[in-house]
Amino acid sequence: MRRKRLPHREPTEDNKVWIERVTQRALGPSRAALMGVAPLSWSGRETLPDEPVLILSNHVSLFDPWFTITAAGKPIHYLATAAAMQQPVMGFVLRTWGSVPKRKFTVDAGAIRALKKWADLGASVGSYPEGERSWDGELLPLLPGIEALVRLLKLPVVPVRILNADRVLPRWASVRRHGRVEIQFGEARKFPRKAPPAEVRAWLEQSLRIDQRDEANHFPVRGVRLALGIENPLFRCPHCFAWDALSPQRNVASCMRCGASWRVNTHNELLAEGGGASSMTIVEARARIREATADNFFVNEHRFEREGLVAESQRAPLLNISGDQAEPMGMVRARLTREAVAFIDDAGRPRLTIPLRELMVASVELRRRLTFRTESELYELVLPTESPLKWRELTEHWRERAHAGDEA
Incomplete structure (x- = not known):
């Protein structure tokens, strides 16, 4: 049975001061702790305004808030799912840094009010416009209403791109890998209250999208048992499209129906091994599955x-x-x-x-x-x-x- 939900810190001046003090003391230990997960680097931090900002970022791993707060060197009060805030490690981090629990994929007026209270207290706040972690590193469609949040908070918006987390900490992987993650802080932009929603959305999409084909956006990664968990995003064989057919063993995923097999590498590529398989990236495999499922959204x-x-x-x-x-x-x-x-x-x-x-x-x-x-x-x-x-x-x-x- 799940433990009773642990309380979060409410937006008050006393809590703001406490979180700022704890953050400054925790930055060094935080960087050291992250070395065991993913050595962290960052760029663009010098462009962060001294005033409170709204951080909007692509979302790849559960560690993204920890990465970004550590790189920024100051508290960021993120909207976070209630489930994430109950996790033993990340839950502690999120509660300590004053994250706001929210319901997923629905308008949570209480969470938005709490986020605005933090902003009104002079604190920086953050959110993930995709609404969930990407399964393959590709930017997901931004949730409706992100433009309204930008207008409501009236803060400069800082786009943040998280590089290489899709290879170090793939959402689907059963085994964590090891490699560097980089946080890129973009130039802050202040939108007028009557800014067209389409303009806000287009700017965000352009600022957050990462070209997965460009190796300049990635760094070396090492790992073992790289195929474990691949059956989660690839719930159909990308060769014969049989449902629930992929069987991963260490670094190899094989289809139990057609016999196609692939070796999974740290670039999130499927390298053909046999059974008539062709090589492709996981992004391409996901696209093939979506196309095959488009006209038959049923298993049998x-x-x-x-x-x-x-x-x-x-x-x-x-x-x-x-x-x-x-x-x-x-x-x-x-x-x-x-x-x-x-x-x-x-x-x-x-x-x-x-x-x-x-x-x-x-x-x-x-x-x-x-x-x-x-x-x-x-x-x-x-x-x-x-x-x-x-x-x-x-x-x-x-x-x-x-x-x-x-x-x-």
Whole structure:
């Protein structure tokens, strides 16, 4: 059972002073601690204004706030998911530096008010406009409303690019690698209150995007067991497109259906080994899977036509995590159809059914935690081995179709 949620620091003048004092004392030990994760370098820090700023960054790893605060040399009060703030290491770091817990993929007015209070106290604040960590280092679409946040806070905006974290700490990888991470601080820009939203968004996209093909944006990385976890972003074979078919062993991923195999390297490339496979990057493999799935968002065509079944999960624990304490709801299998996601127990009885038109979002939290949010409740399914990203993308596709049908 998940521990009771730990408190965060509220935006007050006393807490601001305490955090500033602790930050200055912690910078040296913080840099030393990060040497064991990823040696840190930075550029552009000299251009940071003395006044409070809004830091907006690409998001690749769980350590991104720690990297950026250490590189900036001053506190930054980040919006952070409640799940991240409960982690043993990063949770402590985020709470110590006054991060603001927020609900994921939904407008959290309370979190925005708290962030503005920090800004009104004269503190710098930060957010990740993508809303989640990238699975392959590519910049995700920016969330709606980031332009409104820029206008609301009235602070100079500093774009930050985090380089090489996609190779050192890939979101999907089971084993951490070792290599340098660089934080690049861009020039601050102050937007007028009536700045066109499209102008703000275009500037941010251009400022945060990293060309993954340019090796100048990367540094040497070393690691072992590089293929472990690759089945999370590549939940279909990029050669034959069989579902849940990749089997990773140390540095090699093989398809159990067609026999294609690839050696995974520290550049996040799949180098063809046999079975008719062709070499590609993980970014290219993800693009191939998206294209193959575009017209058939279901796992088994016969079951989809006969039962309307999109997917059925492996047996997994279901929890209600709406309150401060997680409430176990038993072992279930998730069954996704065009209309609902149901959670069926071992006796074949539904423990919970959520109509897709009532589902606000399905998202992936830390590790294999798949969450389902309704207007009033939050549920979590902890998948033992199955790709949570597969379930997120399938559920979101059919959820969006259900909502589009309601609006039609």
